Amino acid sequence: MQNPRKGAEAGKFSRHKENKGKKKNKEREERETRRRERGGKKMKAEKGRSVEERYTQWKSLVPVLYDWLANHNLVWPSLSCRWGPQLEQATYKNRQRLYLSEQTDGSVPNTLVIANCEVVKPRVAAAEHISQFNEEARSPFVKKYKTIIHPGEVNRIRELPQNSKIVATHTDSPDVLIWDLEAQPNRHAVLGATDSRPDLILTGHQDDAEFALAMCPTEPFVLSGGKDKSVVLWSIHDQISTLAMEPGPTKSPGSTGTSTKHASKGSGNNDKHVDGPVIGPRGIYQGHEDTVEDVQFCPSSAQEFCSVGDDSCLILWDARAGVTPAVKVEKAHNADLHCVDWNPHDVNLILTGSADNTVHMFDRRNLTSGGIGSPVHKFEGHSAAVLCVQWSPDTSSVFGSSAEDGILNIWDHEKIGKKQDAAGSRAANAPPGLFFQHAGHRDKVVDFHWNTSDPWTIVSVSDDCESTNGGGTLQIWRMIDLIYRPAEEVLAELDKFKSHILACDKN
Template sequence: MGVNERYTQWKTLVPVLYDWLANHNLVWPSLSCRWGPQLEQATYKNRQRLYLSEQTDGSVPNTLVIANCEVVKPRVAAAEHISQFNEEARSPFVKKYKTIIHPGEVNRIRELPQNTNIVATHTDSPDVLIWDVDSQPNRHAVLGATESCPDLILTGHKDDAEFALAMCPTEPFVLSGGKDKLVVLWSIQDHISTLAAEPGLSKSPGSGGFPNKSASKAGGGNDKRTKSPSIGPRDVYQGHTDTVEDVQFCPSSAQEFCSVGDDSCLVLWDARAGCTPVVKVEKAHNTDLHCVDWNPHDVNLILTGSADNSVHMFDRRNLNLGGVGAPVHKFEGHNAAVLCVQWSPDKSSVFGTSAEDGILNIWDYEKIGKKQDSTGLKVPTAPPGLFFRHAGHRDKVVDFHWNASDPWTIVSVSDDGESTGGGGTLQIWRMIDLIHRAEEDVLVELENFKSHILACERIHLLGDLLENFRCF
């Protein structure tokens, strides 16, 4: 099935598959998307920050965009509203709030868990940039505009940092990897403490972030600083033999982290044990590794995604000092390189994967080995563990992020500008809860409302249809 045919079929199923979906055509491609803090809660919608990058063609500067997003609550959106969207339109649910003129492309965005108004960005240089988005002035991205001034520059890489970037869940630490084959660790708490001791600096009201050297308001104006402060690394870790593509902290320890790279290796590090690998899995995949994530609910489980189209799940208890150990499972549901993996914050066994095939798959490893119901319909058998496919993008899904404030809600971006008449596509979506809830609960609800749902003559027919749609 071709991409256009698959997309057309997917559109017809949107009212059945989704509780809510917002489609937003981007002016410029975005390489990264991240949820920020929740700003307001209301009866039917919540308002939340959203961080995006804009990768331009040089006619205007590259930017880091801070948007305000209205997130519709579960079971509020009407099916007819969900199904009526225009690929070439910009969603009213996503509104640009502030623009930061970024020095170079924004390759990766990561927010600080202790204060999600503070974000780190990677660009096409060795530096990692730290921004307090509340205190940064709003800028107009026009040709010739001067770059915004980062609140802090992290130095230490010897070559471009590119994509490997992570923030620690427990401490204000930043982790990065790059073309120099290094993994570099910084503490930005040291910087905050230093600035707090300097006279004449004040924080942005309510931000809890860095002291604000410019008094510019969000509505406009230029940052008056001419030079950003910079700090060197806390430690530098050597063990990869090629570009480090992704890094991730252990959710329960600021001292433990992992990295993957183009050398096909998964490396586990412990800062207390020095700057060399604790465990190095030499052949985590058969080719380049693009992404890694550490389970926030079970710190023994680590996911890796690769150019070999697969995702591997490792149990670190099975890995010895020599790095010998096979993945506990291989997930094969993509037809192209996997670009992003992320565990769900809502259920410990669920995770998402996105790839160059334009698909964002949702998996549950607890479903592996369970017998699938026979439907009698001619649909492909789903790979073990796969229970939902988001096929709303028509080119590679370069990034996605689960929403920790609104359960089962995901933002995803794709590089499909030629298909949409714009720069790419951003989608915010939430699958219908009948798909991920416990089967016994779903059957009870369907039985109670069977006379009102799709005019089905028999309730088990609807159950069969949903079972097939789950792995469309």
């Protein structure tokens, strides 16, 4: 028979051992947590150092790589930047509208900002001047002209190509807001100020539509995508005609022939009604199985457009054929798709950017192989998710891509596979097609826009909240033309200085 005392002692020892084991496990978990935290801090510090090292190296090369650069510090981050109309041409610089936003913390209203930008002409700026800027200062080339108090955060701005004084904006709501920027009154953005009244409100989404937004180059059509997995098309032709006919000074914002109503209430932070004239959609297109992240019109047809989404699909639509996909490309990437653009010079070529860090170029005549996406080429030059892609408006084979890695790459797909010249115009380890990297941002580059009025001039903006705990950086820049001009032209120009260079070399 077992001794009860021994049994009790054994039980006590067992419980003690169990408690001791639990204590050890807890201590081990705490040590592991501390180790992970230290590791995370170390990785963040190392990443910060590498970003700063890259930036320092980039800044030292600015006088060599750039024809012109302006750095503009933003107090509040802007998720979008767009060029407006050119206003004036002078001897050494042009004046042009620039659109951006202020995404605030609620202490002051969110705003849509119209700025005047002095764009210095090519081969005017002195090399030593363009690299001497203070990262914390505002640029003298960018001056705020007008402020619109926006109902909610501005996630996306897109201008109407036929009249770039008219823009559409996306916020955290189902609606698209249309603004006649010249007619809108200038507002003082102070806490408690009432929202500006949009000139039009486009309804049709059943859930928030935050980012996917495009305006048609051939007709005053607007395209949007959202969390309701749908693509929505509007025609604002009649309303835009009314806006254009009314004289600016006497026109009140939103005065069109359309009745005024309350717009939809968003499910996000923008939970207040927006007043203004409302128009419904021309068509609602279903085919995606997840959030639609970006949309784009075919440059030659207002009835054809494309969309990409978190379902990894690229879909081509034809409004004349109905509301179902004309072509659906499954697995266009191996992750969510964030952006899409359609080549304005060659309507067969479409670009997509993804969370898989790559840009794919598709030919719409041969989109799939074996039922999945078959791109003409995969461009691999980013180390983080690609957020924005855009074809150059001037050169049919050139495009840009920006990403969460803080880099804006400029590519030329015609350079892929071509034999490099004797001097080696492409670095040995550079991805095929890549010929320029803009590394002036130190955080994710959320948007950029080629300037159609000033070839090779780009505006780009980064959201610097992760790196500096707030604000953003707007940069307007133009690479030196020796980089992109034909090699024979560059060599001919350099040949003029050959004797001078040789003389310097002898000394």
